[in-house]
Structure formats: C-alpha cells, structure tokens
Amino acid sequence: MDVREDIGRRFTDVSIDILTASRNELYMDQHYLALALGGLEFAVTTQIEGIGTDGNVLAVHPKALADLYRTSRIAVNRIFLHQVYHCLFRHIFKRIRPQKEIWMLSCDIAVELLIDSQDNRSTRAPRSRLRENVRQELSASLHVLNAEGIYRVLTDKPCDPARISALMQEFCVDDHSLWPAWSLDEKRPHLPPKSLLLKKKWDDISAKTQTDMESFSSEAAASSGDLLEETRIENRERISYRSFLRKFAAIREEMHIDMDSWDSILYTFGLSMYGNMPLIEPLESREVKKIDEFVIVIDTSMSVSGALVHSFLEQTYSVLSESESYLHKVHIRILQCDEQVLSDVKITSQEELAAYMDHFRLTGGGGTDFRPAFEYVNRLIGENQFQDLRGLLYFTDGKGIYPKKKPPYETAFIFCEEKCDAGGVPPWAIRLVLPREDTKVDEKELGSARFVWAEEQL
Numbered sequence: 001m002d003v004r005e006d007i008g009r010r011f012t013d014v015s016i017d018i019l020t021a022s023r024n025e026l027y028m029d030q031h032y033l034a035l036a037l038g039g040l041e042f043a044v045t046t047q048i049e050g051i052g053t054d055g056n057v058l059a060v061h062p063k064a065l066a067d068l069y070r071t072s073r074i075a076v077n078r079i080f081l082h083q084v085y086h087c088l089f090r091h092i093f094k095r096i097r098p099q100k101e102i103w104m105l106s107c108d109i110a111v112e113l114l115i116d117s118q119d120n121r122s123t124r125a126p127r128s129r130l131r132e133n134v135r136q137e138l139s140a141s142l143h144v145l146n147a148e149g150i151y152r153v154l155t156d157k158p159c160d161p162a163r164i165s166a167l168m169q170e171f172c173v174d175d176h177s178l179w180p181a182w183s184l185d186e187k188r189p190h191l192p193p194k195s196l197l198l199k200k201k202w203d204d205i206s207a208k209t210q211t212d213m214e215s216f217s218s219e220a221a222a223s224s225g226d227l228l229e230e231t232r233i234e235n236r237e238r239i240s241y242r243s244f245l246r247k248f249a250a251i252r253e254e255m256h257i258d259m260d261s262w263d264s265i266l267y268t269f270g271l272s273m274y275g276n277m278p279l280i281e282p283l284e285s286r287e288v289k290k291i292d293e294f295v296i297v298i299d300t301s302m303s304v305s306g307a308l309v310h311s312f313l314e315q316t317y318s319v320l321s322e323s324e325s326y327l328h329k330v331h332i333r334i335l336q337c338d339e340q341v342l343s344d345v346k347i348t349s350q351e352e353l354a355a356y357m358d359h360f361r362l363t364g365g366g367g368t369d370f371r372p373a374f375e376y377v378n379r380l381i382g383e384n385q386f387q388d389l390r391g392l393l394y395f396t397d398g399k400g401i402y403p404k405k406k407p408p409y410e411t412a413f414i415f416c417e418e419k420c421d422a423g424g425v426p427p428w429a430i431r432l433v434l435p436r437e438d439t440k441v442d443e444k445e446l447g448s449a450r451f452v453w454a455e456e457q458l
Helices: 003-029 031-037 062-071 073-088 100-117 129-139 147-156 161-171 193-215 217-223 227-235 241-246 264-274 306-320 350-358 371-382
Strands: 041-044 051-053 057-060 238-240 250-258 283-299 326-337 341-347 391-396 410-416 430-434 448-453
Touching: 003 031, 003 041, 003 057, 003 062, 003 073, 031 073, 031 193, 051 062, 051 073, 057 062, 062 073, 073 100, 073 193, 100 129, 100 147, 100 161, 100 227, 129 147, 129 161, 193 227, 283 306, 306 350, 306 391, 326 350, 326 371, 341 350, 341 371, 371 391
Parallel strands: 041 057, 283 326, 283 391, 391 410, 410 430
Antiparallel strands: 051 057, 238 448, 250 283, 326 341, 430 448
C-alpha cells in the first residue's frame, strides 16, 4: 500500500469522525435542526483552503479542520452550524450584491451573530467587544439582523477600509468559493438546473425547520435566539410588485380584435368556398384586466421619508402606465394623511398622473392614524364618486392606529423593509414588505416583495 495514500485515508477518516461528532453534538442541543444538519454530506478535499459548502456537501480541508479542532471542539461546532445557516437562509443561492466583499461579510455577520444569540452548550463561546458593539449598532436600525439588512447598513455610508478589514477578520471564518451564487451575473441571471434543485431542497428544509420550531416553541424560544424570526422572514412568499398590483385590476371589455376567440381554419375555409364570405368573423372586443378605480394613501408622518414615498409612486406609476393594466379613463385618488387627510388629488388620465409625479410634494409631518383615510374614502363611496373601487394601497411605516372594521374593498399596507413595523396590521388586510432595493427611483425592473396575509402572522 502506498504510504501517502494510507496517510490520506487516515486524514479522511479522522475528518469524517470529527464532523460526525460535531453534527451529533449540535443535534443534541437543537433537535429542530435535524433535517438541516443532515442536509449536507461530508467531503474531505484539498481543492479548497478552508471549510465551505455548495449546498450539497460540507467540504473541509483536512489540515484546516485539524487546526480548528486543536483550537476547540466548540470552534468546529460553530463553523459546522455556520455552513448550515448559510444554506438554511439560502445565502449561497442569492445574487451577489455589487460590493461583493461587503455582501459576503454581511452573510457571515448575520450567521455569527445568530449563533452568538443562541444559548447552546455546543456553540457557546466568549464574545469579543467588537461583536457586542456591532450587534448594538445594527440593532439600532434593524429589527432582524439578516444579511440584506446588514448589507444596507454597511453600504449606506462610505466604509472605512480598516473597519471592514477588522470585521472580516472577526466574522469571516469559512470559504465561500463553492457557492452557486458565483455563477450569477447579468449574462446568467438564473441558477442552472442543478443549483435550482439544490435550492428547492433547502427551501423545503427551511420550511420544515420553521414548522418544527413553531411546533416546539418553548424549546425553540429557549435555545434558538433569533433563528425562528429570521427563518420566517426568509420563508415568506415573494411575488413581483407588478403581479401584486394587478390583483386590483377589474375585468373590462375593450374594442380590439380578439385573435384567440376564432378559428382560422373555418375562416379561411369560408373564404375559399364562398369567396368573400368567411364563416366566422373575428370578435371586435376582448376581455382584459385593467385598473380603473383605485386609491393610494401616503403616510406623511415624520417617520416616513419623502424620497421613499416618491420612489414608491414612481414604481406604482410605471405599473399603472402599462397598456395592459391602465384604462384610458381612470379614477385614481392619491391621499396624503397623517392624523387627518391633508390632501386629495384626483387622477383621471395617464397625463395627470405624470404631472402629479413631476410636482409631488410631501406635506404634513404629524403622528399616524389610519382611520381618517378610510373614513374619507367611505364617504366618497357614499357620495357615489366611486362605482367599483378595486382597492386601497397605504404606504406607511406601520406605526399608527388601524381601523377595526374591514372596508368593502381590498386593502394593502405597503412597508419599506428598513422602516417596517408591520406587527399590528389587522387580519383582514394584506401586508406587503418592499425590500429597499426595490424602491429605488432609477430601477427599471421591479423586484420581488415579501407578501403575506396579516392573519398568517398573528
């Protein structure tokens, strides 16, 4: 037997034993992570310098693992759990943000701070002052410390290279080179089929893990830290904002040749048999879904910025301006409201909406009470100013008094993620959380939003 081959096999066997013992120890502390902990196979390889994952295997360099094990068994447990959380939150499949190093750092900070928050014997370790300071700084502006939110905080202001270097030294503990996300770019915006199957696997594992944590809530609350809340956020349904807005469209008939409603074979047969006499004439109208009566309410309280409101209106305008969803004659009311209705602008055409956007100004600045806007709209309905009101969108930060009674039209409360306080949304309303990158004025394509019925979160 080749001595080098024997040494390599021994290194492999020892590495597998270390990883197996680590998985068992983590499982004893967190039973609800059973599926996630078992979701990665082990691979001992020299093709990476450290420890990483591609969503299918947990790949380790034998020397890196041995060095880590000599440091402490807890260090191995933490980096094992670190890989599992990258998969559970689908960091490895997400589009890499423009500032790549900071995005990778954000993913690592989110995972490491989550592990720190968990009171588990298998992963408990002393926390440095830097970690505590970072947690306090991030918690001041984020409700949940997920990767997207941390990335926004780190990129909102010019980054001090020395600070970024210190953060990377503190939080970056693994190798990200195997992530399927590296294959995504402008030319290849979608994951290849193999990676999509892996992502679906982790979507399923994450959903089942959430169910397990909710089923054993007392155990999860005691040991999971913020894991349940972060998992809920990642597992929320995402739909495009265009699709969401089309939910409020009405079916209308318009004068247009409907090429899908007639049979071309019979048509041409009639022409060939009888000359200029087609057997079936094409219909001169068709049914389309269009938005004609609609209300947009803007919360003008001090906690809602004018720039965010303007960008929200820009994106709403771009959807309403589409020929397939916008009637020539419309009735759209744009209200500004804090504790009372401050302005009411009636829009009856695409040109009027464009003019409103050009001269938009945010007024008010008091507290927030949602009830006056609903009372005002109900009064307009009573005065027969609306014939078939399709719905109401309320752009807000959520900090206000909600009406108790469901109105006779669909209602959605729209939140920007960075200022989201959506816990009080009544069960009859729709809650839509727009990630901040989806509320940029210069963005041509609308991104996806987290969309939930409020009652599912109560």
